[in-house]
Amino acid sequence: MDKIDWAAFPDARGHFGPYGGRFVSETLMGALDELQQVYEQYIGDPEFMAELDHDLKQFVGRPNPLYHAERLSQELGGAQIYLKREDLNHTGAHKVNNTIGQALLAKKLGKTRIIAETGAGQHGVATATVAARLGLECVIYMGEEDTRRQSQNVYRMRLLGAEVVGVKSGTRTLKDALNEAMRDWVTNVDDTFYIIGTVAGPHPYPAMVRDFQAVIGREAREQHLAMTGRLPDTLVACVGGGSNAIGLFHPFLADESVEMIGVEAGGDGVETGRHSAPLCAGQPGVLHGNRTYLMEDENGQIIGTHSVSAGLDYPGVGPEHAWLKDIGRVNYVSVTDDQALAGFHRLTRTEGIIPALETSHAIAHVLDLAPRMRPDQSIIINLSGRGDKDLNTVAEREGITL
Amino acid sequence: MSRIEQRFAELREQNRAALIPYVTAGDPEPGATVPLMHALVEAGADLIELGVPFSDPMADGPVIQKACERALRFGTGLRDVLAMVAEFRKRDTTTPVVLMGYLNPVERMGYDTFAETAKAAGLDGLLTVDLPPEESEDVVDLLEQSAIDPIFLIAPTTSEARIDHVARAARGFVYYVSLKGVTGSQSLDVSALAERLERLRRHTGLPLGVGFGIRDAETAAQVARVADAVVVGSAIVRLAEEHDGDGAGYARAAAAVVGEMRRAMDAARSPGAAATV
Numbered sequence: 006m007d008k009i010d011w012a013a014f015p016d017a018r019g020h021f022g023p024y025g026g027r028f029v030s031e032t033l034m035g036a037l038d039e040l041q042q043v044y045e046q047y048i049g050d051p052e053f054m055a056e057l058d059h060d061l062k063q064f065v066g067r068p069n070p071l072y073h074a075e076r077l078s079q080e081l082g083g084a085q086i087y088l089k090r091e092d093l094n095h096t097g098a099h100k101v102n103n104t105i106g107q108a109l110l111a112k113k114l115g116k117t118r119i120i121a122e123t124g125a126g127q128h129g130v131a132t133a134t135v136a137a138r139l140g141l142e143c144v145i146y147m148g149e150e151d152t153r154r155q156s157q158n159v160y161r162m163r164l165l166g167a168e169v170v171g172v173k174s175g176t177r178t179l180k181d182a183l184n185e186a187m188r189d190w191v192t193n194v195d196d197t198f199y200i201i202g203t204v205a206g207p208h209p210y211p212a213m214v215r216d217f218q219a220v221i222g223r224e225a226r227e228q229h230l231a232m233t234g235r236l237p238d239t240l241v242a243c244v245g246g247g248s249n250a251i252g253l254f255h256p257f258l259a260d261e262s263v264e265m266i267g268v269e270a271g272g273d274g275v276e277t278g279r280h281s282a283p284l285c286a287g288q289p290g291v292l293h294g295n296r297t298y299l300m301e302d303e304n305g306q307i308i309g310t311h312s313v314s315a316g317l318d319y320p321g322v323g324p325e326h327a328w329l330k331d332i333g334r335v336n337y338v339s340v341t342d343d344q345a346l347a348g349f350h351r352l353t354r355t356e357g358i359i360p361a362l363e364t365s366h367a368i369a370h371v372l373d374l375a376p377r378m379r380p381d382q383s384i385i386i387n388l389s390g391r392g393d394k395d396l397n398t399v400a401e402r403e404g405i406t407l
Numbered sequence: 408m409s410r411i412e413q414r415f416a417e418l419r420e421q422n423r424a425a426l427i428p429y430v431t432a433g434d435p436e437p438g439a440t441v442p443l444m445h446a447l448v449e450a451g452a453d454l455i456e457l458g459v460p461f462s463d464p465m466a467d468g469p470v471i472q473k474a475c476e477r478a479l480r481f482g483t484g485l486r487d488v489l490a491m492v493a494e495f496r497k498r499d500t501t502t503p504v505v506l507m508g509y510l511n512p513v514e515r516m517g518y519d520t521f522a523e524t525a526k527a528a529g530l531d532g533l534l535t536v537d538l539p540p541e542e543s544e545d546v547v548d549l550l551e552q553s554a555i556d557p558i559f560l561i562a563p564t565t566s567e568a569r570i571d572h573v574a575r576a577a578r579g580f581v582y583y584v585s586l587k588g589v590t591g592s593q594s595l596d597v598s599a600l601a602e603r604l605e606r607l608r609r610h611t612g613l614p615l616g617v618g619f620g621i622r623d624a625e626t627a628a629q630v631a632r633v634a635d636a637v638v639v640g641s642a643i644v645r646l647a648e649e650h651d652g653d654g655a656g657y658a659r660a661a662a663a664v665v666g667e668m669r670r671a672m673d674a675a676r677s678p679g680a681a682a683t684v
C-alpha cells in the first residue's frame with residue numbers, strides 16, 4: 006500500500022474515496038454547512054478541547070482502563086488480550102463520548118432542542134443524559150421493535166426527561182428511526198440539533214463523530230505502550246454504524262504493523278440472508294446522507310436486517326469503513342448470533358465482565374483468533390458497552406423468564 | 408425544444424400556471440398507474456411527476472410513505488416505473504413526465520443504464536431529493552447526453568450563494584420547496600412565498616414550480632398567481648389509501664381533485680382576477 010496521509014480524509018466535501026459525501030434534501034444543506042463550520046472551528050480550539058476533556062474526565066469518568074484479561078488469554082493459549090473498558094463510562098457504553106461533544110457544539114450554536122435516533126437505546130440514553138445535564142429539550146426516535154427489545158433503556162430515557170417516539174414505519178428498527186429523526190430535523194431545523202449516534206449520515210457527521218470517538222484509540226495506544234512498551238498487534242471491534250470501531254482504529258491507522266478487524270453481525274449466518282453485515286455481504290449505494298456499503302435488493306430497496314443485538318441491526322455502515330475495506334487497511338468479518346452469545350457467556354464467566362451483545366461479536370471473533378496467535382503478541386478488544394441492557398434478550402433466548 | 412420547455416412556453420403564452428400532480432408509481436397496484444396518468448392529463452394536468460417507490464423515503468410525510476409501502480407490496484421497482492412511462496408514451500407524446508424519488512434505486516440500476524432506458528421510455532426529467540448539485544456532476548452529464556433534465560430543489564433555507572449554484576445546475580424548471588418539512592406538511596405561507604419567488608427570479612430564468620404543502624384548490628389558486636407551476640402530491644396520494652385495491656376508483660377521485668384545482672388556478676390567472684394578487 007502506498008503511504009496514505011490519513012489526516013487528509015475525508016476531503017473538504019466529506020468524501021472517503023468514493024464514499025461519504027452529503028446526500029440530503031436541499032432544506033438541510035444550510036444546517037449541515039453551519040454544523041461543519043462550527044465543528045471545524047471548535048475541534049482544533051484549545052478552549053473547546055479543554056472543556057470537552059473536563060467533561061470526559063469529570064462526567065464520563067475517562068480515561069477508562071485498558072484491562073489485561075489474563076485469565077481469558079491463558080485459557081485461549083495464544084495472544085494476550087486487552088480490553089478497552091468503554092463499558093465503564095457513565096451510561097455504560099462508548100456512545101457518550103460523542104454525545105458530550107455534539108451537545109457542546111449544540112450549545113455553541115444556540116440550539117434549544119436535541120433529537121436523536123437510537124437502536125439499542127445506548128445512544129438514546131447517552132443523548133438524553135447530556136440533554137438533561139444541559140437542560141435541553143430532547144426527543145429520541147426508536148423503532149417500535151427496538152422499544153420492545155430494549156424496554157429498560159426506554160424507561161431510562163424517560164426518567165432522564167426525554168420524549169421517546171416509537172417509530173412504526175418500515176421495518177420498525179434503527180434505519181426507520183433515523184428516517185424519522187431526519188424528518189423531524191427538516192421540519193424543526195431552526196432550533197434543533199440532530200445528534201447522530203454513529204459515524205454515518207451526511208458530512209460532517211462521519212468525520213465529527215469519529216473525532217469525538219477517537220479518544221478511545223488515543224488512550225488505548227498510550228496505555229498499551231505504557232504497559233508493554235510496544236504497539237498491539239491486532240485491534241478488534243464490533244461494527245454497527247462503526248463508531249466504536251473507528252474510535253479505536255483511527256489513531257492507529259498510520260501504524261502499519263497494527264492489524265485491524267471489524268466484526269459485523271452475521272445474524273443467522275451471512276449465507277442465510279438474515280444478517281446485518283453490509284461490508285461482508287452488501288454493496289455500495291446511497292442511504293441516510295452518504296454513499297457506503299448497504300444491504301439492498303436488485304431494485305435498490307433497502308432490505309430488512311437481522312441481529313440479536315439491536316445496536317448492530319442496521320443495513321448501512323459508516324463511509325470511512327467502506328473505504329478502509331476497499332483499500333484493504335481494515336479486514337471485516339462477521340460473527341453469528343449464536344457465536345456472539347457464546348462470547349457473551351465466555352467473557353462473563355472468565356473475567357467477571359458482562360459485555361453488551363454488540364460487543365460480544367468482537368469477543369466471539371477473538372475466541373477464534375487469539376489461539377492462532379503467539380503469547381508474545383497482543384490484541385485490543387474495544388469493550389464498547391456493558392450488558393445490563395441485554396439481560397432480558399439473553400434470558401429470553403435461553404428460555405428463562407425473569 | 409424539450410417537452411418540458413415546450414409545455415412551459417405554451418402555458419406562458421396562455422398566461423396559465425402549470426399543474427403538476429405527483430403520484431407514486433405502482434400505488435395502489437402496478438396496473439393502476441398508466442390509466443391514472445392519462446386520467447390526470449384529461450383532468451388538466453400539464454406535467455406528471457411520477458414517484459419511484461423507495462423503502463426509506465426520508466423526505467416524505469406519512470401519506471407518501473404509505474404510498475411507497477403499498478407499491479412495494481408488489482415490488483414495483485425503477486425498471487417497472489420506466490416501463491410505465493414507456494406505456495404512457497404510446498398514447499401521450501406531449502405531456503412531460505418527471506420521475507421523483509431517491510438516489511439509491513438509480514445508483515443501483517447504474518447511471519448509464521438508467522439514462523439509456525429512460526430516454527428510450529420517453530422520460531423528460533429526474534428529481535432525486537437526496538442528490539444536491541454538489542454530488543451530481545457525473546449523473547448530470549449522463550442525463551444531459553440522454554436529453555433528460557435534472558430537476559433540483561431550492562428550499563426556504565437555501566442561502567443566496569447556493570441559489571446561484573443550484574440554478575446553474577438545474578434544467579427544465581426549478582422546484583421550490585415551500586416550507587421546512589416533509590411532503591404533506593400543512594403551513595404554506597403564500598405572502599412569504601411571493602417574496603421568495605421574486606428573489607429567485609433574479610437568479611434564474613427557468614420556470615419556478617412550488618410544492619410541499621399545497622392541499623386544496625384554494626391554496627393551488629393562490630400559488631398559481633405567483634408561481635409558474637403548482638406541484639400537488641399528498642392531497643392526491645391520500646386518495647389512494649381510501650381506494651386501496653380499486654385503481655379505477657382512485658383515478659376518478661384523483662381526476663376530480665385535479666380538475667377542481669385546474670379550474671381554481673385558471674380562474675386565479677384570468678384577467679378579472681389579476682387585480683386581487
Ligand SMILES: Cc1ncc(COP(=O)(O)O)c(C=O)c1O
Binds near residue numbers: 098126249391
Ligand atoms: C455497546 C454498543 N456497542 C456497539 C454499538 C454499535 O454502534 P457502533 O458501530 O457505532 O459503535 C452499539 C450501538 O448501539 C452499542 O450500544
